[in-house]
Amino acid sequence: KPLASPSVRRRALEAGIRLAYIRGTGPAGRILHEDLDAYIVSSGQGAMVQP
Amino acid sequence: PRSDLHADTVVVGAGPGGYSAAFRAADLGQSVILIDNGDTLGGVCLNVGCIPSKALLHIAKVMDEAEEVSAHGVDYGTPSFNLDKVRDWKKSVVSRLTGGLKGLARKRKVTTIQGFGTFGGPNQFVVSTAEGKKTVSFQNAIIAVGSSPVKLPFIPEDPRVIDSTGALELEDIPKRLLVLGGGIIGMELGQVYQRFGSQVSVVEMMPQIIPGADKDVIAPLMKRASSRFKEIMLQTQVTAVEAAADGLIVTFKKGEETRREAYDKILVAVGRAPNGKKIAAETAGVAVDERGFIKVDRQMRTNIPHILAIGDVVGQPMLAHKAVHEAHIAAEVIAGHKAAFDAAVIPSVAYTDPEVAWVGLTENEAKEQGIIVKKAVFPWMASGRSLAMGRDDGLTKLLFDPKTKRILGAGIVGQNAGDLIAEVALAIELGADAEDIALTIHPHPTLSESVGLAAEVFEGTITDL
């Protein structure tokens, strides 16, 4: 299971993104909000980014 | 309209699951009707569960502590005990909370209907109220009908046989009380009655009380309870109960041996059964399993997508905080949010003395599932705060993944264990490792320190052992 906090998990769910596709840059490879932002931008889903 | 009343969302059952779902749905802009057959909102938890039991446990705890400080220079002697006043106080605590809920419902314009609801179709409830039947139609429904105490077929109907609801009524303090079932509820209420004056015996079929928790975590509770109860019978079955004039004659079977013993009251606390079968679910096409559970997906939807279910009726663990968490998800799903049940762990607490709390993986589960864990234990004998509270009988056990050092679970026993476990729940949700916990500065002298110190035990950096 990818390592991410509840709020990152919730945001990924809302954005319809599988966390397994994202590389985490946090401690121990934790997926951070920033990683999710970067993934959304790079995958062209920018419109879905919520502040 | 075809129905007497209508709302976007109708919730049936106003326990922690139901009222939370109703309030969240209202906050998200839905019109909401909340149906419950009780006199007050709050369901089992507020009226005959979590809250009254904790109020009585508080009184029992203070009585224990008053006894203990008597040995330390502040001698209280025997208090004058007024059962009526204790009951009244317990009621006042419950009323304050259920009254509060009423206010919160009003503030949110949630309509409440007192009555028993059954499905009248896939978009309708029929509610039997004091003024007769009312129909209530809905776009979406949330089933939150909870659970009821399990009854045992071989136990006679007798006023001296009570369940947790009866026990909380505190009708009297029986001289000889048998608690049937050494789970959380049985142990909590057993300790209350023991403290209030009963001679308490507990009988449990499993080889340990509170079977969900690890044995080492249970040990301090087992020790304290054993020294105060008349006996705790493990791996023992009750095979018969006979209602005699001067007592309830109970037959116990342990292995090949049987034994008979008389009690003045029996508290049956062998578990709770979901109420799924009592709502004519078939009328709406909602599937209910043979035990009465309603299966839901991660969005809390039943097999009928616009009908959701939450709380005790959807499965174990039957805990109020699980119900509330699911309630929020259900209301959000109905409001079109992409919510889903995604919590990694749900903590459990026995509010006994000492308290027992656990979260995430237990050692038992790790063994069963073949998961390799490394455990680290901090005994409270070395906790300054615990000693300053006159107690040395707690322990904090953390389980880690030996490779990643990630925290997987915890078992804590001792004063306030139920408060301490929350930190570990958060640590697990955040994917923290031993060092994250060990390097977080915990205040001294607290009991929460024991969590940091157990992580230091894992890391090998501990200097308090």
Place this chain on the structure above:
Amino acid sequence: PRSDLHADTVVVGAGPGGYSAAFRAADLGQSVILIDNGDTLGGVCLNVGCIPSKALLHIAKVMDEAEEVSAHGVDYGTPSFNLDKVRDWKKSVVSRLTGGLKGLARKRKVTTIQGFGTFGGPNQFVVSTAEGKKTVSFQNAIIAVGSSPVKLPFIPEDPRVIDSTGALELEDIPKRLLVLGGGIIGMELGQVYQRFGSQVSVVEMMPQIIPGADKDVIAPLMKRASSRFKEIMLQTQVTAVEAAADGLIVTFKKGEETRREAYDKILVAVGRAPNGKKIAAETAGVAVDERGFIKVDRQMRTNIPHILAIGDVVGQPMLAHKAVHEAHIAAEVIAGHKAAFDAAVIPSVAYTDPEVAWVGLTENEAKEQGIIVKKAVFPWMASGRSLAMGRDDGLTKLLFDPKTKRILGAGIVGQNAGDLIAEVALAIELGADAEDIALTIHPHPTLSESVGLAAEVFEGTITDL
């Protein structure tokens, strides 16, 4: 050898900082000598600080609770109070812990020397022991000499003027006690003496008691203490104390007004001063500032790289858990690890009734520093567990960054607040945001739930308010 004794690492001062540093250094393979002038290990914290104060506060708390349950049906009446026994129990708690430390030192082969140490050079201590002076040489030294109560020059030397150490000796329970200083120590000991029978007055120069915490967090303590103390004088200065035969006559000044009042005892609790000036630090070239603090870098090194310092003597906050954390770093640095002080936050706790705890940013600090925060408060009036404990006077306040939703700080007041704050400390260290906390399932009904519920207040998802 040039010295009587030698070790790789010599630690002077055996408080929480010193013993932890000595033990960690020994565990990392160093030969260690630990010097302290006290009869037992443990320093201020174990002997005349954290532990004895918490033991007495426990007794006071049980007395409060016994009084409260008397109104709920369990009437205790007035206990027979035996000050000698209370003192003995307090001593027994302390002895058990200091005795434990002795065992831990032995287990680790840490040599302890009882005596007062001063530097004899950059690689030597001179220790005045009962058997005369001994010299101890070292490769590395750790200064952990702690702090002492501040004395006020205008207060006469008089046996009726005591400091925290004197107060903890419990010589008697004065009829009229003035506590000079409304900080943590003053409020804790004031509550103990009030409960034990004194008429307590508190005088504080600042506009609030426990000035480190936010006013709203202090309010419930202020309310309870005000109702039980004779008075709490804020923004008031003591300008003179006169030792008369029948009492200590104190002159107070508030604004332009002055007033005189007589007391039987005065507890001076106006702060603690570091012991840095008493160790002939100049002999080793170690810089000590004019107040007595020794400046260290993040590796706990003084200006002389092989001499490190930790604990109260290196600066605020003067707290045991800060000392222990620094101790581990110092020992690890000496052992060649790349450790450094890197904790984001250090929690503070007042073990008063109600307890007050805070961690990270306070609202006051945010205002001062121009940091914009959004606060979320969960009042314990709505906490079932708090009500079931007969209390409704707590609150949990969380401060978040409004943009990132990251948690920045917390203030908690109520039963067990000191235990609850640990979860927030971990959350801050891990960079958690409001949703992380709100979506972590907290057990019901606990006080720790209030942390999750406050995060829900921030998120707007709360259904219990």
